[in-house]
Amino acid sequence: MDIAGITLKNPVMPASGTFGSGQEYSGFMDLNQLGAVVTKGVSLVPWEGNPTPRIMETPSGMINAVGLQNPGIDVFIERDLPFLRQFDTKVFVNVCGSTVADYLEAVERLAGQGIDMLEINISCPNVEHGGIAFGQEPGMVEYITKEIKRKAAQPMSMKLTPNVTDITEIARAAEAGGADALSLINTITGMRIDVKKRAFSVANKTGGLSGPAIKPIALRMVWQTCRAVSIPVIGMGGIQSAEDALEFIMAGAAAVAVGTANFRNPCAMPEIIEGLEKYMEENGIKDLQEIKGIVNRKEK
Numbered sequence: 001m002d003i004a005g006i007t008l009k010n011p012v013m014p015a016s017g018t019f020g021s022g023q024e025y026s027g028f029m030d031l032n033q034l035g036a037v038v039t040k041g042v043s044l045v046p047w048e049g050n051p052t053p054r055i056m057e058t059p060s061g062m063i064n065a066v067g068l069q070n071p072g073i074d075v076f077i078e079r080d081l082p083f084l085r086q087f088d089t090k091v092f093v094n095v096c097g098s099t100v101a102d103y104l105e106a107v108e109r110l111a112g113q114g115i116d117m118l119e120i121n122i123s124c125p126n127v128e129h130g131g132i133a134f135g136q137e138p139g140m141v142e143y144i145t146k147e148i149k150r151k152a153a154q155p156m157s158m159k160l161t162p163n164v165t166d167i168t169e170i171a172r173a174a175e176a177g178g179a180d181a182l183s184l185i186n187t188i189t190g191m192r193i194d195v196k197k198r199a200f201s202v203a204n205k206t207g208g209l210s211g212p213a214i215k216p217i218a219l220r221m222v223w224q225t226c227r228a229v230s231i232p233v234i235g236m237g238g239i240q241s242a243e244d245a246l247e248f249i250m251a252g253a254a255a256v257a258v259g260t261a262n263f264r265n266p267c268a269m270p271e272i273i274e275g276l277e278k279y280m281e282e283n284g285i286k287d288l289q290e291i292k293g294i295v296n297r298k299e300k
Contacts, residue, residue, distance in 0.1 A: 001035070001288060003232045003254050004155035004180035006090055006116050008035035011288060012245065012273050015236045015259030016041060016094035016119060016159070017066070021080035022087075028266035033273060036090035038257060039080065041121050043096050044106045046072035051203040056192050061211025061238070062260055063190050065204035068096050068124070073109050081113055090116040094159070096124045100144055104151050111153035118154050120145075123161040123186045135161040135186075138173035145177025157181035157234060160225075162214075163189050167221045168228035175229045183234040183257065184225060185218045211260040212238045219247055226252025226293060240268065242275025252293035 001011040013036040014022075021039045022031050031037060049069025056063045070076070076093075084091050093115050097103040107118060122135035122144060134144050135158075145158055158174040160167065162185040171182055187208025192201035218237020226233050235253030238260070239245055245256045261268040276288070285291060 001254050003234070004117065004157075006155065008090060008255060010035045010273050010276065011249065011253075011255035012269050012276070013038050013090075013092065013234075013255060013257050014262060014269065015257040016121065017064075017068075018259040018262045021076070021084060023080075023083055025262070025266055029270050031087045031089055033270050034089045035255060036092050036116070037084055037087070038092040038119060039076070039084075039094055041068045041070055041094045041096040042073050042076045042106065042110075043068065043070055043098075044073055044102045044109075046070065046075075047096075054202050054204060054207070056201040056207070058190070058192060058209065058211070058213065061209055061213035062263070063192055063202060063207035063209050064187070065202045065207035067204070068121075070096075073106055077109070077113060081115075085114055092117040092119050092157070094119045094121055096121040098124060100147055103144065103148055107148055107151045107153075115154050117181075118148075118152055118156040119159050119183055120148055120156055121159045121186070123159065123163075133161055133163070135159075135170060136164055138169050141170055141173040142177040145174050145179050149178035155180035157183045159183040159186055161186045162217065162221055162237075168224050171225045171229050175231055179231060181232045181234060181254075182225060182229065183236065185214070185221050185237045188214050188217065210238070212240055214238050215244060219251055222248055222253050223251040223295070227296060239272070242272050242279060245272050245276060246279060246291070249288055249292055250294050252296060254292065 016038045050067035054065040158179045190209035215238025222235040232254035234255045235248035236257035240261045
């Protein structure tokens with residue numbers, strides 16, 4: 001699979017925030033197997049994240065309100081990047097920020113660092129505009145994409161929030177701003193209440209719902225987006241198996257990211273890769289490009 005001129009050995013990668021920078025999982029799998037490693041969100045300065053408790057299981061998924069906790073870009077460059085460079089896999093760095101200036105400075109700092117792609121998390125609250133996420137307003141999406149594109153040394157994928165009225169409107173805005181690819185979906189805002197404690201289950205009250213529960217919604221949004229834009233889409237949301245990954249590819253995704261499944265099964269991604277290879281062999285498929293977006297082609 002090819003994304004914005006980057007050739008992946010296979011289309012499977014972790015979803016940002018579920019894999020750290022790979023250190024925790026390297027004892028369970030060979031990171032060389034992955035198409036790419038997508039890092040946890042990196043910000044210009046350290047972020048403490050939200051108060052605890054901030055993770056809660058739900059039927060067929062989980063809610064997290066971690067709040068993008070990370071040690072900041074200096075630690076990432078000094079500690080995490082040298083570790084990732086040991087492996088024969090692409091490195092995608094997720095970037096988060098609270099202001100446009102934060103994103104721009106972080107992106108500039110990452111130039112010349114041996115990174116293959118930037119994934120820009122625009123689900124972050126925009127502190128300059130009352131805390132509304134950057135990714136919820138088409139005008140802001142196009143603006144921040146255009147500004148980052150001017151500074152970015154690497155191709156960039158804009159990570160889209162599903163918490164909008166029309167995902168295609170947001171996707172088109174990112175494409176108009178110069179995005180090289182799109183990553184979707186991020187988590188869906190949800191809530192749990194502990195009836196015994198008569199209190200919210202996570203301190204932040206709400207959090208991001210992920211896991212199998214959101215897969216049908218994610219699949220629908222990926223399908224809609226692939227029909228609305230001409231740039232590659234990395235699909236994610238509830239992928240647990242090779243069959244799940246195939247659904248996203250058949251909907252038009254160029255690659256897939258696996259998130260919550262990694263917590264349940266640290267070997268989920270190698271198993272998905274093996275399952276994709278088995279499917280291709282059994283069905284005489286030489287290149288997944290043969291079935292990419294096939295459901296759209298059958299409509300014509």
